[in-house]
Amino acid sequence: MDRLGGQEVLFPVVLPAELWQESGRYDSVGSELLRFKDRTGRDMLLGMTHEEAAVQLARSEAKTYARYPFMIYQIQTKFRDEPRARGGLIRVREFTMKDAYSFHTTQQDLEAYYESVLQAYHRIFARVGLPDVIAVGSDTGMMGGRTAHEFIYLSDAGEDSIVLCNHCGYKANMEVAVSRVGKTHHPASAPEEVYTPGIKTIEELSSCLGIEPSQTMKAAAFVRCDTGKAVVVFLRGDLTVNEAKLKRLLKTEIRPLEGGDAPSLALGFIGPLPPPDAEIYYDVSLQGETNLVCGANRENYHIRNISVPRDLAVGPFVDIAKVNDGDACTVCGGPLTIRRGIEVGNIFQLGTTYTKSMGMTYTDENGASHHPLMGCYGIGVGRLLACILEHHHDDYGPVWPKAVAPWHVHICLLNNSNPDVRETGFALYETLGKTHEVILDDRNAAAGVQFADADLLGVPLRIIVSPRNLAAGQVEIVSRDKTLRELVPPTEAAAIIPALLEKVV
Numbered sequence: 001m002d003r004l005g006g007q008e009v010l011f012p013v014v015l016p017a018e019l020w021q022e023s024g025r026y027d028s029v030g031s032e033l034l035r036f037k038d039r040t041g042r043d044m045l046l047g048m049t050h051e052e053a054a055v056q057l058a059r060s061e062a063k064t065y066a067r068y069p070f071m072i073y074q075i076q077t078k079f080r081d082e083p084r085a086r087g088g089l090i091r092v093r094e095f096t097m098k099d100a101y102s103f104h105t106t107q108q109d110l111e112a113y114y115e116s117v118l119q120a121y122h123r124i125f126a127r128v129g130l131p132d133v134i135a136v137g138s139d140t141g142m143m144g145g146r147t148a149h150e151f152i153y154l155s156d157a158g159e160d161s162i163v164l165c166n167h168c169g170y171k172a173n174m175e176v177a178v179s180r181v182g183k184t185h186h187p188a189s190a191p192e193e194v195y196t197p198g199i200k201t202i203e204e205l206s207s208c209l210g211i212e213p214s215q216t217m218k219a220a221a222f223v224r225c226d227t228g229k230a231v232v233v234f235l236r237g238d239l240t241v242n243e244a245k246l247k248r249l250l251k252t253e254i255r256p257l258e259g260g261d262a263p264s265l266a267l268g269f270i271g272p273l274p275p276p277d278a279e280i281y282y283d284v285s286l287q288g289e290t291n292l293v294c295g296a297n298r299e300n301y302h303i304r305n306i307s308v309p310r311d312l313a314v315g316p317f318v319d320i321a322k323v324n325d326g327d328a329c330t331v332c333g334g335p336l337t338i339r340r341g342i343e344v345g346n347i348f349q350l351g352t353t354y355t356k357s358m359g360m361t362y363t364d365e366n367g368a369s370h371h372p373l374m375g376c377y378g379i380g381v382g383r384l385l386a387c388i389l390e391h392h393h394d395d396y397g398p399v400w401p402k403a404v405a406p407w408h409v410h411i412c413l414l415n416n417s418n419p420d421v422r423e424t425g426f427a428l429y430e431t432l433g434k435t436h437e438v439i440l441d442d443r444n445a446a447a448g449v450q451f452a453d454a455d456l457l458g459v460p461l462r463i464i465v466s467p468r469n470l471a472a473g474q475v476e477i478v479s480r481d482k483t484l485r486e487l488v489p490p491t492e493a494a495a496i497i498p499a500l501l502e503k504v505v
């Protein structure tokens, strides 16, 4: 962050509600934003992200173009009232985050800076021992703005789904991923109604009629949270709705439709003929499909042999379905694979989303007033730690890369009552402590206990000072990853530590 020209700041954890009311997020963000009142009855909140605070800090300082561009960042505690905390540090309510905010006068400048942060993030992740973290296109979600990337550590323990093409390198978060679904081919027949008592799901329907789910048309019904109106989405029966895509399309939150929401809809039997009383969308998977089975808009009946081009007057098709493993890549046609991953960072081109709503302006060379453009850039420090641990451990505990290890050298004194052992060990501790982070174990514990605890701390290098080695004029240096083992005179041990640290990860 410093190499990118960033200036470190520290925003308050507790923020006045007015800032979030200005941006509009006080009402648009759900109950994950913890709201409360202070002793005077003033509305307050716990910051879960700091765009508003960054604008508040910058808007009184950066009133002329000459102050741009600039970036401010912090490493701070944040709070998110997470309903389903899980996975140790992966999803928690209180977390440490590195967040940065940049301000620009042109889109071009924002884009160039965004790219430089993207490269810096790759360097950061490589340096902490995760060179394989990938950047994928993502949804801007509650942050607003247009372009966004997530940085994903691929792991089966992850809760994010990532769509990858091994042929052309296409990669995207499931929320925005696109694919080309294969088309089914059937000769056209005339539509006819079929009696399907109590058959409400695609699985029941396809097994009842002896057809594949891909030969059916599925109707998924939702309610818009802004107007309360019903929305019906038609897609091929083998696919599922990607709710993130639908929310983006509708520009509102949604919830599944229930019986009482729209009594005119025959839930379980909703079909396109005649069009149900709702806002209707057709997924691209239906384009050109023939001989599909769909709901008949009345209880216990379906219609078969619906041909989309022949029987339905469909406006533009929209992309609302989730990508499936094996779908064709829209870039190269190769097969897509779906992997699990953990998001360790994200970057957004916010544009003027916050500066406009919060009235931040600067004057240009000609005295005209404009809203600056913003980018924001986060790294989840705790999650990152969890991913590093996932990547760097063995059966005995963590093997911390030296860039993030809590100490560099762990000195074990075997037989702490032996004066030679104590003197040699503490002398090494003093010397090395001037240049490195050092921990010394002088407990009266058996060697096996000390070594097991040292493995659990995962410090890259260990110096073992024992009466037996000292009798031979030596101390033993081993690496936590078990790749190094050296016997050296105690007087030379401190001098070779830097070179040995270079050799380990």
Ligand SMILES: [Zn+2]
Residues within 6 Å of the ligand: 165, 166, 167, 168, 169, 170, 329, 330, 331, 332, 333, 334
């Ligand atoms: Zn591809």
